[in-house]
Amino acid sequence: GQQLNQSPQSMFIQEGEDVSMNCTSSSIFNTWLWYKQEPGEGPVLLIALYKAGELTSNGRLTAQFGITRKDSFLNISASIPSDVGIYFCAGQTGNNNNDMRFGAGTRLTVKP
Amino acid sequence: EPEVTQTPSHQVTQMGQEVILRCVPISNHLYFYWYRQILGQKVEFLVSFYNNEISEKSEIFDDQFSVERPDGSNFTLKIRSTKLEDSAMYFCASREKVFYGYTFGSGTRLTVV
Numbered sequence: 001g002q003q004l005n006q007s008p009q010s011m012f013i014q015e016g017e018d019v020s021m022n023c024t025s026s027s028i029f030n031t032w033l034w035y036k037q038e039p040g041e042g043p044v045l046l047i048a049l050y051k052a053g054e055l056t057s058n059g060r061l062t063a064q065f066g067i068t069r070k071d072s073f074l075n076i077s078a079s080i081p082s083d084v085g086i087y088f089c090a091g092q093t094g095n096n097n098n099d100m101r102f103g104a105g106t107r108l109t110v111k112p
Numbered sequence: 113e114p115e116v117t118q119t120p121s122h123q124v125t126q127m128g129q130e131v132i133l134r135c136v137p138i139s140n141h142l143y144f145y146w147y148r149q150i151l152g153q154k155v156e157f158l159v160s161f162y163n164n165e166i167s168e169k170s171e172i173f174d175d176q177f178s179v180e181r182p183d184g185s186n187f188t189l190k191i192r193s194t195k196l197e198d199s200a201m202y203f204c205a206s207r208e209k210v211f212y213g214y215t216f217g218s219g220t221r222l223t224v225v
Binding site (some may be wrong): 033035037040041042043044045048088099100101102103104105 | 116146147153154155156157160167168203205212213214215216217218219
């Protein structure tokens with residue numbers, strides 16, 4: 001199956017710092033998505049990317065769909081305590097089923 | 113905002129028992145999914161369902177698992193004979209069209225004892 005390698009596994013940062021995380025794969029994806037999961041909740045979609053090279057922002061979040069279609073990154077600027085959670089990348093190959101596969105997640109801790 | 117609703121939020125069952133996890137997807141959505149997440153691990157795909165049939169399933173989704181959409185609103189996951197390793201959060205998700213992001217429910221925490 002399509003394997004997504006997400007890094008880093010965890011980050012401990014100070015409030016106000018910028019954060020960067022990324023996902024890579026040996027497979028080509030047609031869609032990249034970034035989700036955030038808080039304890040006891042399901043993943044919530046943050047950003048969806050549909051074209052290679054696309055750069056999309058959602059408030060303090062910015063994500064890019066890599067030109068090779070095998071990678072994506074997510075940046076969070078000026079982090080705040082409520083950014084705490086697990087961030088997952090997910091990819092869809094665009095075949096008939098279009099089912100997502102998730103990366104292992106990046107656990108973000110923000111110290112006030 | 114429309115939500116995917118899952119019940120129960122937590123279920124404890126004895127090993128070997130059957131469980132049914134219930135989901136009500138968003139009403140105009142056409143694609144339905146079950147994922148699971150073992151504590152502290154990543155979200156894993158189980159099965160996708162479209163047009164009243166399974167469209168894809170993972171190696172996790174063996175003969176002990178089944179899904180149904182018994183009416184126009186519910187989407188259920190049944191585990192026939194639970195094992196200890198089935199303990200996990202189970203997430204239902206749905207989406208309206210292909211290439212759209214999924215909307216996830218809040219999950220059902222299944223504990224097999």
